[in-house]
Amino acid sequence: MKYDDVIEEISGYVTEDRTFSADTLDIALLILKDSMGCMIKSLDNPQCQKMLGPVEAGGFREDGMPIPGISGPLGLLDASWNIGMLIRWLDYNDCFLAEEWGHPSDNLGGILAASYHVSSRGTKVTVMDVLQSMVKAHEIQGVLSLSNSLNRAGYDHVFFVKIATSAVVSEIFGGDAEKVKSTVSNAFTDGAPLRIYRHAPNVTTRKSWAAGDATMRGVRLALLTDKLSEGYPNVLSEPDWGFNENMMGGNAITLPRKLDDYVVNNILFKADFPAEFHGQTAAEAAMALHREYRDKLGLIREIRVATHESAVRIIAGKVELKNPSDRDHSLEYIIAVSLLNGGLKTEYYADSYHDSHPEIDHLMSRMIVKEDEQYSKDYLDPAKRAVSNAVRLIFEDGQESEKVEVEYPIGHRFRRNEVIPIIDRKFENNLGSHFGEDKIRQIKNIFEDTDSLMKMDICDFMHEFQ
Structure with missing residues (x-):
C-alpha cells in the first residue's frame, strides 16, 4: 500500500540491505562508547536515581535485561525507558543541530533494549548490527530535523526520537517494509509532546527523561503494530485530520536530503564539559x-x-x-x-x-x-x-x-581529531564514577579489540557494564 512519501522513504531506508562504510561505523562506535559512558555517569545523579527501575513498583522480569545500577532485570519497555533516560539525563550525549535540534543517541534506549530482547531469545544480534541500526536512527531523526522545526510550532524535539526508534525497532523485530510503514504512521498519529517543560517557569527534570519516554514509546508502537499491522497511509497529508494540517499548521513534513549516513558523520560530541x-x-x-x-x-x-x-x-x-x-x-x-x-x-x-x-x-x-x-x-x-x-x-x-x-x-566534525582522545578520557572518567580500576580496564579492553567487538553478541556487551 502506498503511504505518504516521507514514510515510504523512511521504510525503504530502514529495510534495505546495506552496510555502511568503515569510517561511518568508526564514528558510530565512538558514539556508542560515549553514550555508554554517559549512561554510567548518570547513575550518580540523585534525581535520576529516583526515576530508575521499573515504572511499576516491583515490575522486574526474570527473563529481562540487566541495566547498570538497577537491582533486577527489566522487561523490554522498562529497559528502553531506563537506558534512554540514563544516556540523556546529564545532557552529555551527542547532538545534532538544524531547524530542529536533538540528541540522536537517545534512540539507543530502544535500539539496545530491542536488540537484547531479540538476541536473548535466539536470534543473535551483534554490536555491528546495533551500529547499523544506530546509524539509521541518527539519520532519520537528524534529516527530519534539517527542515522541520517542531519548536516553532511549540512541540518538543523528542518526537523525532519516537519516529526514528519506531522505524528501526520495527525492523529489528523482523518487520518488512509494510510493517515499518504501519509503525511509523502510528508514531505520527501519536503526535508530539509540548516543549513546556523546557522553558521558564515550568522547567523540570522531564527534560532529562523525555527522551527515555520517547524511545520507549517507539518500542511500544513497534510491538503493537507487530500484533496487528494497521497503518494510516495519508497520516501526514490528509487535509482534515492529518499531521501536517493539525500539528504543523499546514506545513508539510519533509526529508530534504536522501537518507544515508550524513547525520552520524556530522554529529556533534559533547567533549570535556556538560552544557546545552x-x-x-x-x-x-x-x-x-x-x-x-x-x-x-x-x-x-x-x-x-x-x-x-x-x-x-x-x-x-x-x-x-x-x-x-x-x-x-x-x-x-x-x-x-x-x-x-x-x-x-x-x-x-x-x-x-x-x-x-x-x-x-x-x-x-x-x-x-x-x-x-x-x-x-x-x-x-x-x-x-x-x-x-x-x-x-x-x-x-x-x-x-x-x-x-x-x-x-570541539565535538564538531571539523575538529574530529581533537575530540577522539577527549572522548576516551571522558569515557574513562564517566566509568570511574561507578566502577573500580579493574572493571574500567576490562571495559576499555573490549573497545580496543574492534574486530572482536563488532562480532560480540549485544547481550554479552551489555553484561560487561554490570
Missing part, C-alpha cells in the same frame, strides 16, 4: 578569557555576547533560574561559571553551588546578548553547521579584552 550545545562554544570562549582575566572578574562592567538566533530563542534571557535544569540551559549561566572556574562540571549547576557563589549572578547581570546574523546563517549552512559564540569583557576603567570567538565546538 548552543552554549558549548560560549563556554570555550569564556574559559579562554578566564585564563587571562580571572583576577579581574570583579572589575567587569559589561560582558558582550554575540550568538546565533537559536541560542537567543532557546537558552538566553531567562529571568529566573530556579533549579539545575534551568541553569544547564542558560547561556548566561554557562558563560558565568566558565569565566569563574575556567572549566564546567555538572556539579556547578547544583542549587548548593549556585547559592554559595553569588559572583555567578553578578557576572550574569553584566551580560548583553545579541544575535550575530552571520552566526545564524552559518548555523544553518549544511557545509558548515557552525555553532558560533563570541565573548568580550569590558572593564570599569574602559579597557576591553580581546573578542574571543569560537565557531566550531
